[in-house]
Amino acid sequence: MSANNVKQPQKNLPTGVKGALVGAGASCLVLKAGSGYGWMLRPPGAVAEDDFLKKCLRCGRCAHVCPYDAVKMGKLSDGLAIGTPVIVPREMPCYLCSDLPCVKACPSGALDPELKDPLKTRMGTAVISEREECLSIKGLRCEVCYRACPVIDKAITVENYLNVKTGRHAIFEPVVHKKDCTGCGICEKACVLERPAIVVQPLQPPTESWYES
Amino acid sequence: MKVNRWTTGRRCVQILMLLLLATPAFGWTFFEGNLGAAAIVGLQLSDPLAALQILLLTGTLTATMLSGTAIVLVFYALLGGRVFCGWVCPVHLITDLVDLLPWPKRLSSWSLEWKTTALIVTVIMTIILGIPVFETVSPIGITARALTFGVSSSLIIIVLIVIAELVLVRRVWCRSLCPLGGFYYQLGRFSPLVVAYDTTKCTHCGECQRVCFVPEVLAPSLKSQRNMVHSGECTRCGACVGICPEKALDFALRNPFER
Numbered sequence: 001m002s003a004n005n006v007k008q009p010q011k012n013l014p015t016g017v018k019g020a021l022v023g024a025g026a027s028c029l030v031l032k033a034g035s036g037y038g039w040m041l042r043p044p045g046a047v048a049e050d051d052f053l054k055k056c057l058r059c060g061r062c063a064h065v066c067p068y069d070a071v072k073m074g075k076l077s078d079g080l081a082i083g084t085p086v087i088v089p090r091e092m093p094c095y096l097c098s099d100l101p102c103v104k105a106c107p108s109g110a111l112d113p114e115l116k117d118p119l120k121t122r123m124g125t126a127v128i129s130e131r132e133e134c135l136s137i138k139g140l141r142c143e144v145c146y147r148a149c150p151v152i153d154k155a156i157t158v159e160n161y162l163n164v165k166t167g168r169h170a171i172f173e174p175v176v177h178k179k180d181c182t183g184c185g186i187c188e189k190a191c192v193l194e195r196p197a198i199v200v201q202p203l204q205p206p207t208e209s210w211y212e213s
Numbered sequence: 214m215k216v217n218r219w220t221t222g223r224r225c226v227q228i229l230m231l232l233l234l235a236t237p238a239f240g241w242t243f244f245e246g247n248l249g250a251a252a253i254v255g256l257q258l259s260d261p262l263a264a265l266q267i268l269l270l271t272g273t274l275t276a277t278m279l280s281g282t283a284i285v286l287v288f289y290a291l292l293g294g295r296v297f298c299g300w301v302c303p304v305h306l307i308t309d310l311v312d313l314l315p316w317p318k319r320l321s322s323w324s325l326e327w328k329t330t331a332l333i334v335t336v337i338m339t340i341i342l343g344i345p346v347f348e349t350v351s352p353i354g355i356t357a358r359a360l361t362f363g364v365s366s367s368l369i370i371i372v373l374i375v376i377a378e379l380v381l382v383r384r385v386w387c388r389s390l391c392p393l394g395g396f397y398y399q400l401g402r403f404s405p406l407v408v409a410y411d412t413t414k415c416t417h418c419g420e421c422q423r424v425c426f427v428p429e430v431l432a433p434s435l436k437s438q439r440n441m442v443h444s445g446e447c448t449r450c451g452a453c454v455g456i457c458p459e460k461a462l463d464f465a466l467r468n469p470f471e472r
Binding site: 023024050051053054055056057058059060061063064065072073075076077080082083105107108109 | 237242245246247249250251252257259263267270271275277278281334338342343344345348349350351354355357358361362365366367369
């Protein structure tokens with residue numbers, strides 16, 4: 001009787017352990033496969049990405065309170081980041097609400113409540129990624145990104161210099177100053193080109209927590 | 214046909230919960246979040262398993278989560294842990310409806326004990342991967358997200374669960390695999406509210422076991438003449454109470470530490 005009782009679990013356990021391992025392995029693969037290929041623009045106050053993935057509860061409260069519906073939720077293809085908040089500026093940038101409702105809504109501190117001033121957030125930084133396409137750098141009077149910037153004349157300034165192609169006109173080049181750029185993505189959204197010449201990119205090297213304290 | 218009042222009532226609560234989760238999509242603001250963490254008219258709530266994962270990963274919890282978890286823990290500890298499964302969880306509603314179709318009843322079912330293994334695997338994977346694993350892959354979170362953010366590819370997990378329950382194993386997710394079910398099972402072992410029955414009225418017709426979601430915890434109690442279902446597996450769904458033609462079953466209070 002007692003011998004039977006001892007043998008029984010030994011017979012059953014391996015199947016269970018196998019099942020658990022297969023399940024765990026499969027979900028590991030699915031999650032890992034989708035991650036690491038892209039950088040995601042997080043809402044204001046987001047702590048450094050490694051910590052963010054640990055702290056974020058995937059509850060969606062930041063997205064529920066965002067008045068612009070700028071905060072989207074990560075999909076299955078985002079791997080480890082499935083269900084985490086992400087901002088896609090070209091769809092809807094962050095408009096830096098003065099009361100930061102997303103930060104207030106976050107229950108777990110993934111969006112750091114220490115952030116009080118939206119202009120101090122450092123979600124990323126704008127970069128002129130397509131110099132050859134930028135209308136202003138081509139010599140036209142565009143400067144839409146400069147006008148749209150919520151930190152105009154600090155985060156984006158316009159530098160003018162002689163257009164050597166014509167020899168008699170000026171080029172008014174928008175220049176991003178990382179120190180003041182919030183990474184909100186309004187410039188990326190505003191860019192008149194089909195494929196924006198100015199985009200938000202990660203801060204290099206990433207700061208410890210992604211806002212200016 | 215006799216109406217099972219408990220099942221009808223529970224269905225209404227389940228649908229109300231589903232609507233509550235969907236309210237942010239209508240632009241209403243009194244509710245935000247999902248079953249992992251939420252605020253209902255300012256009252257902060259958070260799921261204890263979610264809090265446990267964050268605690269393991271970061272070593273700390275915010276005051277918001279601590280108080281939200283305490284409220285939820287006390288609530289389910291009093292009512293019975295798996296009350297969450299039976300009355301609140303949207304995935305349970307989906308699989309309840311799938312189980313109303315005639316053919317899943319012919320399928321075999323798996324042991325209830327797997328849930329605890331699933332819970333342990335989830336906790337270990339949380340530490341290995343460095344993310345709150347259950348919040349990431351949870352079909353409960355995915356269902357709630359689909360309600361407010363629209364249908365997405367993540368819903369594949371719900372499809373897989375429904376297919377598995379239609380063709381492979383009856384109620385496999387809620388009975389045997391859900392780590393959160395495993396968590397609430399542990400919590401429900403010590404709750405005072407239980408199903409009790411009057412052994413003198415029982416005619417052993419078996420109706421209660423036919424409607425029960427976890428008949429293996431109902432049956433032994435009936436046979437052994439113990440007059441209460443002590444297991445934490447019971448979702449307190451009340452189906453047995455509502456169906457009993459002799460009114461032999463009812464909810465009762467017990468001393469949780471006395472068996």
